Amino acid sequence: MTSVSVRDLTLKFGSLEVLRTLNLDISEGEFLVLLGPSGCGKSTLLNCIAGLLDISDGQIFISGKNVTWEEPKDRGIGMVFQSYALYPQMTVEKNLSFGLQIAGVPKDEIARRIARASEILQIQPLLKRKPSQLSGGQRQRVAIGRALVRDVDVFLFDEPLSNLDAKLRAELRVELKRLHQNLKNTMIYVTHDQIEALTLADRIAVMKGGIIQQLDEPLTIYNRPVNLFVAGFIGSPSMNFLPGRIIGTGDQARVDLGQGLSVPLAGYEAGGPVGDGLDVVFGVRPEHLTVTREPTSGPSLPAVVELVEPMGADSLVWLRLGPHAMSVRTESTVKLLPGDAVNVTFDLHHASLFDASTEERI
Amino acid sequence: MSDTIIIKEKPLTYSAAQAARDMSGTATPAGEKGSRVSEGPSGSKPEKTLSRRNIILYGTLIVVALYYLLPLYVMVVTSMKGMPEIRLGNIFAPPMEVTFEPWVKAWSEACTGLNCDGLSRGFLNSVQILVPSVILSIIIASVNGYALANWKFKGGELFFTILIVGAFIPYQVMIYPIVIMLREIGLYGSLTGLVIVHTIFGMPILTLLFRNYFASMPEELFKAARVDGAGFWQIYFRIMLPMSLPIFVVAIILQVTGIWNDFLFGVIFTKPDLYPMTVQLNNIVNSTQGVIEYNVNMAATILTGLVPLSVYFVSGKLFVRGIAAGAVKG
Structure with a gap:
């Protein structure tokens, strides 16, 4: 059953169209995240x-x-x-x-609801305090409690965790997810933080310029972005974009990346015909690339290590591949130094190909 | 003392006690080694009290303060002298014989035109003008400002612009039309008419003040109250009002001093027996019959200035805070 339904919604401030004939259906109990850069509506x-x-x-x-009214x-x-x-x-x-x-709710009913909400959010010891005596995390819990006591079907969150420090944000994120699992209310959650979006959402709506670019499950959005914007916005470190041109057709099709480097497209699930000579952007995430010192049996390309950023569990290796710079995520046990010559292998199942002129996925 | 400490330590578990000992154990070697700070400057930088900077700074401040305080001093001193002493001409000298007779005379005996009951009549008139004007103008302006800041309505910006432009039109232009309008509704020459005039003339600046203050409050607070179901007045009284004490203090100070010190409107819109204190003061000081009683004039002037002066003393701190708060966001 549909819980929230937005039909052909348009919003103008004067002559400026902030939202353009926007349609959105959210089913009951769904956790929908609206994700986008600031100013996207x-x-x-x-x-x-x-x-x-x-x-x-x-x-x-x-x-x-x-x-509506x-x-x-x-x-x-x-x-x-x-x-x-x-x-x-x-x-x-x-x-x-x-x-x-x-709203004129009877006193004992108010007391009952406050007791329930404060138990769920564990804010009973704070009830007699003023907001100024609370920490950021406690304040946000109280704010959630204020929505909770209203006993409503739909919760709206407007970047609720953005004012908190990183550690608290991670904690409250888990709590929110737990809350949703227990309450099973419909929740609409606005954020610009893709980690929050990916971890919390049942579905994500990626927005830009007042238009929903893609509305889908988190992993679909991550693995099969519909256009360059979504591909670049989701994922950290972000996807590598390699501009190139298609040569050949059918199974023989390759992406020419310049300077004699090309990647065979065999294994890529194209959504439509891939025309010969089409200008494209080849997108691949850092974790869908493999770096080896020795040439592998499969198709691989030679590259040079420029920079290594250790991030704890893994390292981000910046490579120069012909005219392009790209990043690769490797196990931190792999020891690479700037200047090392390596071979890069592409995982075509997880790659994305975009038409360079329309910026749409092929 | 030591007994209580032992009793307190008893409930400690072994591990906690051990931990405490361990901690003190690690702390002692560092203590034995003494300070790790080497020779040379350390800690906060010492400052000379009598540096050149301080002498110039405080010297200037003291001179300027004296410059501003001197007239007040002369007034207070003169008001407590008798006329023979004033005629000696030494205006800075403290009174040889302190007398409060000039004060009494200024308050209740000095003659203005036909009335000889001093400033007391003017004081009562001023209070009767001041209290309703201040209350009325602040109530209306705060609601105006709140509506303009939070409830965006069609024509709201235009209304606000007109209001502000109104503030820049010279008083002189409006005086005669207002006289005619008050006459037509039968309020010319009455205190009620003057109260209405003061309320209207205070509106632009007060509305601006309140609008900016309410606009500087987080918008989300207002949104939250709306989601909670509070209406226009509920949000005003239960959310906004409790948070806006500083700006109300500013408005009260502005209005009390402004209206109390008003002379022009008082002369024009009232009749002699309803003149406010400032007009009465002028009539006392400028009366041309007999000798000029400087001591009475000084006392009358101080009496007239007491109300705004005390308002500043009581609420100076809040005034500064409120002005700053209202100025942040426009």
């Missing part, structure tokens, strides 16, 4: 769903009800903000009960 979309922004065109349905409070949503947005003059308990009091 992801937070704006969330605010539209929440009813905090008046939309120019289109419709929004929540739990089957057309809420409804006030935020009548939409059955709870929202968590980046800056926590706790009322500074109220205690944690008052913060949690504020909305319920306004």
Whole structure:
């Protein structure tokens, strides 16, 4: 069953189109992440769903009800903000009960819901404190609690972890995932952090310029990005892009990378015909490359090590391959020094090929 | 003392006690070696109290402070002298014989035109003008500012622009039209009319002040309150008001001093027996009959200035803080 449905949503600020005929269906209990660089419209979309922004065109349905003209409070949503947005003059308990009091919920029911929420989030000892006496992680827990006590179907998160330091962020990320597994509410989560997106999401919507570029499961987005933007935005360290040209057709097709270097395309699952002479961008992630000192039996290309970045569990090796610079992820046990000559092997199953002019996946 | 320490140590488990000993054990060798700091400068840099910089800085500050305080000193001293002593002409000398008679005279006996009841009448008038004007203008302006900052509505920006432009139109241009308008609604020459005038003239700057302050508050707070279901007034009273004490203090100070010190509107829009204190003061000081009683004039002036002066003393700190807070974001 669909929980949130956005149909042909358009939002204009004056003549500026921030969101363009956007369509999105989120099923019940789904964890959907809106991911994109700043200014892509992801937070704006969330605010539209929440009813905090008046939309120019289109419709929004929540739990089957057309809420396009409804006030935020009548939409059955709870929202968590980046800056926590706790009322500074109220205690944690008052913060949690504020909305319920306004809605006229009976006192014992308020107490019951606060007790439940504070148990789930383990904030019982904090109830009598003011927000200024809490740490960042505690504040964000309270903010989540404020959404929780509203007893709603849909949770909206607007970059809730961005203000926290790295360690707390990782902790709360796990807690959020656990919370979702227990509550099974629909959650829409805005972030620019791809790690958060990949770890939390059932599906990710990658946005750019007010348009959803790709909406799919995290691994599909990671392995089969639909265009250059998505491929470059997802993944850290990011994907290597090698501009080249197709030579040959069918099984004999190769990507000419210049300076006499070429990669055979055998094994690549193309979505359509690969034309001879087409300008392309060949994309391959650092972990889908193998570096060996000795030439391997399969197709490999010669390269020179330029730089090695040890990252603990593995190392990132920067290579020069003909005219291109590229990075390769290797086991940190492999000892390589700048200047070493190596051979690079491509994993074609996990590679991506993009049309250089349309930037779409082939 | 040592007994209590032993009792406290008893509940320690073996491992904790061991750990404590270990820690002290590792700490002692370092202590025995003594300080690791070598010869030469160490720690915070010493500063000379009587450096050239300090002499110039504090010297200038003291001179400027004296320069500003001197008139006040002369006024206070003169107001406590009798007329014979003033005629001696030494205006900086402290009074040989302290008398409060000029103060009493200024407050309740000095003549202005036909009335001879001193400043007290003007004081009462000023209070009757001040209190409703301050309260009314601040209530309206704060709601204005809140609506303009948080509830973006069609024409809101235009309204705000018109309001601000209004602040730049010279008073003189508006005086006569206002006189006519007040006359037409029958409020010319009354305190109510003056209160309305003060409220309107305070509106642009106060609205700007409140709008900027509310705009500088995190927008997400407002959004959270809306998701929680709070309406226009609920957000204003329960979220915004409790957070805006500093800006209210600023507004109160601006209005109290502004309205209390007003002379022009007081003269124009009221009648002689309703004149505010400033107008009354002018009439006392500028009365041309008889000898000029400098001591009474000085006392009257200080009395008139007491209200704004005390407001500054009480809330100076909050004033600075609020001005800064309102200025951050526009």
